[in-house]
Amino acid sequence: MTWYVSRRFLQLIPVFLGATLLVYFLVFSLPGDATAAICGERGCTPAVVTALREQYNLDEPFWIQYLLYLKGVLTFDLGTNFSGRPIAVIIAEVFPTTAKLAVMALVFEAIFGIVFGLIAGLRKGKLFDSTVLVLSLVVIAVPIFVLGFLMQFLIGVKLGWTNPTVSGDATVSELILPAVVLGLVSFAYVLRLTRTSILENVKADYVRTATAKGLSRKRVVVVHILRNSMIPVVTFLGADLGTLMGGAIVTEGIFNVNGVGLTLYRAVLNGDGPTVVSIVTFLILIFCLANLLVDLLYAWLDPRIRYA
Amino acid sequence: MSSIIGNDGITETRPAPPEVRPLLELRDLAITFNTANGEVPAVRNAHLTVMPGETVAIVGESGSGKSTTALAAIGLLPGNGRVSGGSILFDGEDITNASEKRIVELRGSSIGMVPQDPMSNLNPVWKIGFQVKETLRANGLPYAPQDVAKVLSEAGLPDAESRANQYPHEFSGGMRQRALIAIGLSCRPRLLIADEPTSALDVTVQRQILDHLDRMTDELGTAVLLITHDLGLAAERAHKVIVMYKGQVVEAGPALELLTNPRHPYTQKLVASAPSIASRRIESAKKLGVETHDLLAPDTARADAKDKVIEVEDLTKVFKIRGSWGKSTDFTAVDNVSFSIARGTTTAVVGESGSGKSTVARMVLGLETATAGNIRFDGVDITTLGRKELFNFRRRVQPIFQDPYGSLDPMYNIYRTIEEPLRVHGIGNAKSREKKVRELLDQVALPSSMMQRFPNELSGGQRQRVAIARALALDPEVVICDEAVSALDVLVQAQILNLLADLQAELGLSYLFITHDLAVVRQIADHVAVMEKGKLVEQGSTDEVFDSPKTAYTQSLLAAIPGAGLVLPPEAA
Numbered sequence: 011m012t013w014y015v016s017r018r019f020l021q022l023i024p025v026f027l028g029a030t031l032l033v034y035f036l037v038f039s040l041p042g043d044a045t046a047a048i049c050g051e052r053g054c055t056p057a058v059v060t061a062l063r064e065q066y067n068l069d070e071p072f073w074i075q076y077l078l079y080l081k082g083v084l085t086f087d088l089g090t091n092f093s094g095r096p097i098a099v100i101i102a103e104v105f106p107t108t109a110k111l112a113v114m115a116l117v118f119e120a121i122f123g124i125v126f127g128l129i130a131g132l133r134k135g136k137l138f139d140s141t142v143l144v145l146s147l148v149v150i151a152v153p154i155f156v157l158g159f160l161m162q163f164l165i166g167v168k169l170g171w172t173n174p175t176v177s178g179d180a181t182v183s184e185l186i187l188p189a190v191v192l193g194l195v196s197f198a199y200v201l202r203l204t205r206t207s208i209l210e211n212v213k214a215d216y217v218r219t220a221t222a223k224g225l226s227r228k229r230v231v232v233v234h235i236l237r238n239s240m241i242p243v244v245t246f247l248g249a250d251l252g253t254l255m256g257g258a259i260v261t262e263g264i265f266n267v268n269g270v271g272l273t274l275y276r277a278v279l280n281g282d283g284p285t286v287v288s289i290v291t292f293l294i295l296i297f298c299l300a301n302l303l304v305d306l307l308y309a310w311l312d313p314r315i316r317y318a
Numbered sequence: 319m320s321s322i323i324g325n326d327g328i329t330e331t332r333p334a335p336p337e338v339r340p341l342l343e344l345r346d347l348a349i350t351f352n353t354a355n356g357e358v359p360a361v362r363n364a365h366l367t368v369m370p371g372e373t374v375a376i377v378g379e380s381g382s383g384k385s386t387t388a389l390a391a392i393g394l395l396p397g398n399g400r401v402s403g404g405s406i407l408f409d410g411e412d413i414t415n416a417s418e419k420r421i422v423e424l425r426g427s428s429i430g431m432v433p434q435d436p437m438s439n440l441n442p443v444w445k446i447g448f449q450v451k452e453t454l455r456a457n458g459l460p461y462a463p464q465d466v467a468k469v470l471s472e473a474g475l476p477d478a479e480s481r482a483n484q485y486p487h488e489f490s491g492g493m494r495q496r497a498l499i500a501i502g503l504s505c506r507p508r509l510l511i512a513d514e515p516t517s518a519l520d521v522t523v524q525r526q527i528l529d530h531l532d533r534m535t536d537e538l539g540t541a542v543l544l545i546t547h548d549l550g551l552a553a554e555r556a557h558k559v560i561v562m563y564k565g566q567v568v569e570a571g572p573a574l575e576l577l578t579n580p581r582h583p584y585t586q587k588l589v590a591s592a593p594s595i596a597s598r599r600i601e602s603a604k605k606l607g608v609e610t611h612d613l614l615a616p617d618t619a620r621a622d623a624k625d626k627v628i629e630v631e632d633l634t635k636v637f638k639i640r641g642s643w644g645k646s647t648d649f650t651a652v653d654n655v656s657f658s659i660a661r662g663t664t665t666a667v668v669g670e671s672g673s674g675k676s677t678v679a680r681m682v683l684g685l686e687t688a689t690a691g692n693i694r695f696d697g698v699d700i701t702t703l704g705r706k707e708l709f710n711f712r713r714r715v716q717p718i719f720q721d722p723y724g725s726l727d728p729m730y731n732i733y734r735t736i737e738e739p740l741r742v743h744g745i746g747n748a749k750s751r752e753k754k755v756r757e758l759l760d761q762v763a764l765p766s767s768m769m770q771r772f773p774n775e776l777s778g779g780q781r782q783r784v785a786i787a788r789a790l791a792l793d794p795e796v797v798i799c800d801e802a803v804s805a806l807d808v809l810v811q812a813q814i815l816n817l818l819a820d821l822q823a824e825l826g827l828s829y830l831f832i833t834h835d836l837a838v839v840r841q842i843a844d845h846v847a848v849m850e851k852g853k854l855v856e857q858g859s860t861d862e863v864f865d866s867p868k869t870a871y872t873q874s875l876l877a878a879i880p881g882a883g884l885v886l887p888p889e890a891a
Contacts, residue, residue, distance in 0.1 A: 213396075214438065215433060215438040216438065216439050216440055216441040218433070218439075219431070219433050220441065220449075221394060222392060222426070223426045223453040223456060224422060224425035224426025224427055224453065224456045227418070229456070233444075233452070234441050234444075237443055238442075238443055312442070312443055313443060313445075313485045313487070314442055314443075314485070314487045
């Protein structure tokens with residue numbers, strides 16, 4: 011087990027190198043001069059441009075630039091963005107908000123998705139099942155920005171139950187609505203996945219045996235059907251955690267949440283190379299860790315899986 | 319019909335007091351399934367009585383409704399099934415429409431169940447001990463670790479205390495079945511429903527488990543409703559046998575009477591051709607000095623038995639098993655095996671799972687390379703053949719596999735399935751190939767109208783006939799049957815065995831028959847090789863091996879053929 015975990019951590023090294031190289035190369039190949047983005051409309055004097063090129067090593071060839079960047083990362087210096095703020099500080103500032111949002115979305119989709127999926131699976135073909143199936147299909151089919159604006163308008167503006175946008179503090183109660191919107195599509199997938207998985211397990215021989223042993227229906231459902239059905243669902247949820255951390259650009263935009271997604275989006279617009287590379291690398295690491303967590307959870311849920 | 323089933327079965331070995339009321343009684347039970355095509359009757363007018371402490375067996379082929387009938391007794395019909403008529407009485411109480419609560423009360427504590435497949439009936443994510451414990455707990459019995467261990471060790475599980483902490487996948491099939499028996503009997507039910515409790519296990523394990531089950535139910539005075547497809551097994555284990563066919567009880571009565579004097583045509587066929595019974599009859603007949611010729615499958619030309627078509631010499635196969643830290647250990651699956659097949663005869667390789675018999679078959683087919691030793695086909699060593707020579711060799715040696723469902727491509731119609739090998743080997747043109755396919759279908763007794771059908775429209779027996787036709791398409795000299803009849807119902811099994819024997823006589827084929835079922839071997843093989851853990855422990859002519867087995871292992875295999883205790887008059891058929 012320890013060996014497995016340490017091996018998985020070692021695997022992070024090539025993933026990290028490959029990902030940073032790729033992202034760095036993409037940003038490097040962006041058309042236009044990076045200094046133009048910093049100087050803006052008015053432009054800078056040639057002396058300032060030279061100084062900037064010096065500061066960000068823009069005159070060096072690609073490999074040297076990349077290696078200098080790596081050296082910085084390894085000494086925990088992510089450098090500064092084009093406005094001169096340390097990137098590490100920016101991440102430390104926006105990440106807690108995004109993490110809060112992602113975890114809330116995950117909790118929402120897990121609880122509601124599993125409960126609804128369980129009920130739908132146990133009542134296959136009944137009204138509840140059909141309704142939920144159609145609704146989940148609608149949620150999957152309609153783009154997230156439509157759902158987001160719609161819910162913002164209805165709940166935030168019309169009903170006034172919550173602020174339509176999130177303040178700088180991003181309190182938990184403010185984040186509820188964005189979290190629901192963010193988790194909505196995954197909720198529909200979790201629901202459907204749980205339902206399918208339950209349907210498969212209901213017919214399993216060991217479920218019949220458990221019933222024949224004289225167990226109550228409730229116990230058969232919770233102990234023998236639900237736990238076995240959770241195996242594929244947990245895989246999905248774990249992978250989704252990684253996605254939610256970085257993929258909240260649209261939702262963060264709608265609700266004006268000052269999180270990682272929005273920051274990354276702005277950095278891309280401004281051609282702020284160092285910020286883009288650092289944030290993407292950071293997200294990749296989170297994604298890898300989330301996957302490792304899934305694999306460990308997997309072994310806990312299914313004892314047939316053993317890591318050596 | 320009910321008069322036959324009534325109480326006249328109790329006069330058997332262990333009589334119950336006559337005034338005792340039946341423990342389980344099914345009266346005119348009808349069960350229907352709700353399918354896409356409307357209500358389909360699965361069981362009609364089923365009558366059945368189980369007295370306290372009595373063992374009653376329901377015998378029938380798959381789809382006969384035997385399991386459905388038994389499962390209805392504890393309300394375990396699948397979601398689309400329902401009791402549509404008749405009544406179920408348990409100890410005098412009508413439970414046909416009992417409340418869910420009452421049924422849950424009865425399950426486990428009054429009626430226990432041992433299911434069919436030990437691989438799928440234990441929940442893989444819970445420890446064995448937990449699954450025993452929750453049974454005890456749900457039925458209001460003490461469930462401390464020592465109680466759990468006691469239940470498991472009663473069922474013959476060694477070292478129960480530590481075993482209880484293991485997961486099902488850490489158990490062998492036989493151990494899992496013991497755990498399931500432990501669960502079934504843990505609450506001391508008065509009736510145990512045993513649904514094919516051992517059909518997924520090796521014969522010797524099957525025997526041990528059934529013996530143990532017999533002893534336990536005897537000691538506890540538990541009545542058993544045994545469901546099986548094997549008439550020999552039913553006759554050996556039960557006081558009373560009920561034969562079901564197409565959802566109806568066609569015959570019922572004391573076991574021996576039913577075997578010696580079957581009245582219904584279906585029972586007669588079953589008695590005449592069930593392999594376990596048939597092989598017993600051969601044995602009995604020999605003891606009585608009766609000519610057994612017509613009991614055996616049609617004898618084939620073994621005059622020039624000197625001519626060996628396949629010779630296997632010191633064949634060895636070592637597999638590398640990957641361990642942790644990149645280390646690997648050697649596993650010898652086949653260890654120095656030598657045997658030969660005389661042209662036009664059948665050699666059977668017998669063994670239990672893990673004995674290496676299928677690996678031998680794969681090597682002879684050229685699908686697996688041998689680690690050492692050689693295989694000579696017509697005097698040529700096939701282990702040294704090149705790619706092209708191997709391709710030609712495959713024309714002359716064809717396989718038939720166990721699973722008639724898995725070995726036919728569902729996307730190919732029957733014509734394409736049988737024609738494919740001809741096309742691959744570039745034989746003839748479209749017209750001559752079609753003629754050949756017609757001939758082949760005729761040989762395996764399928765109508766040529768079947769050519770346009772797809773595998774899913776065929777029964778298991780029909781599929782296996784298609785597989786045989788495909789194997790014969792290239793006019794092979796040797797056919798390797800890897801458990802070719804094991805997945806089939808007994809009557810279909812007998813038909814396929816007869817077909818194989820007829821084809822052998824007609825085409826002079828040689829068979830290598832890989833099987834775990836000695837009853838089948840008795841009927842078809844001329845020569846038997848017994849394998850145990852990769853080694854060939856005994857070989858000889860079928861008569862020699864069956865009459866005077868030399869090794870203890872062969873003896874235990876022979877003893878494990880169901881119906882060992884039965885001595886049958888040969889004129890029974």
